[in-house]
Amino acid sequence: MKCRKCGSKASVNMRQHKLALCKEHYLEWIPEQVERHINKYKMFTHEEKILVAVSGGKDSLALWDILARLGYQVDGLYIGLGIDEGERYSSESQRLTQKFADERNLKLHIVDVEKEYGQPIPVLSELTHRGKGRPCSVCGLSKRHVMNRIARDLGYAVLATGHNLDDEAAVLFGNTLNWLGEYLLRQSPVLPESPGLARKVKPLCRFYEREMAAYAFLRGIEYIYEECPFAVGSKTTYYKELLNQLETKRPGAKLTFYLKFLEARQGGLFAEQEKIQATLTPCPNCGQPTSAPGLCSFCRLMVRAATTTAEITD
């Protein structure tokens, strides 16, 4: 297969775009497309400060690399989750993230959950009996809380995450299977800022996971290849595999599924947003907005963890 731009041997073939490119032209094409999507969805400008949440995985490191190449003012945030039994997943992902930042002279903020909140994620999950044996819901809640806190405290206008199209399509698939209207309404390349909440953006939301893996490989980005041990066998992984089976038979199916959803949502297919949007009030403890009366979910989680710890020690 030949590169469409120069005719030399292609390194990447994107069947959904009927486009094959060589290494050189692929590494040019990706940032051009990211910039196009940033502008199309009005994600941010070159004047704004961006905080990119980095996990040490291929997508978030690729996003940081691309935004830095495009000349944006972008710093990184790594959240140490303390998932270190067996494979030492968190320690290794932090090492790779730090190495990435050091080699490119980029600024990295690190928040260690255990140091700041007393316990690592797996222990917090056990103490609070949340998540049916998997700490994923506690992990997600904690990451959202910390990301927003750091963005707000350090004056970043925007919080960027490395979600790719496969992530978005899998979430969409799960929410559609269960007709979760409220979640469907919230799924978007941009969640605008509101009092107490930073703007959230997903600049890679139109790229296949495979394209990001190819980008990371061709750029020589060293990332954590092993899965989070708690993600193995997850619903998200299963949905991604199903969607890839569909994609194999019908190239472009994942992209169409996601883009047509965005169009339908924009066109008001699901519900009028004002009617189901909850009123947000500041949490009396941390100040972050919450739809619950009293403490936000994260602070309630912390109280529950502290209570259980006290009971165990008594």
Next chain:
Amino acid sequence: MVKLILRDKEYEVRPGMDLLAALEKCGILSESVIATRDGELILDDEILKNGDVIKLVAVISGG
């Protein structure tokens, strides 16, 4: 023979087929991996030669 390696698993196929056919033979979805040979990315239509070692990189992350 041609060797394909994905994580801790190894597969062997006969030379002469293309990568896509080799992946199908091993029960691997081509959408779920990228394939490398001698440090270079190769595409589905690449004909595999005797002695080739194809390293597959799984692309799905489940977080």
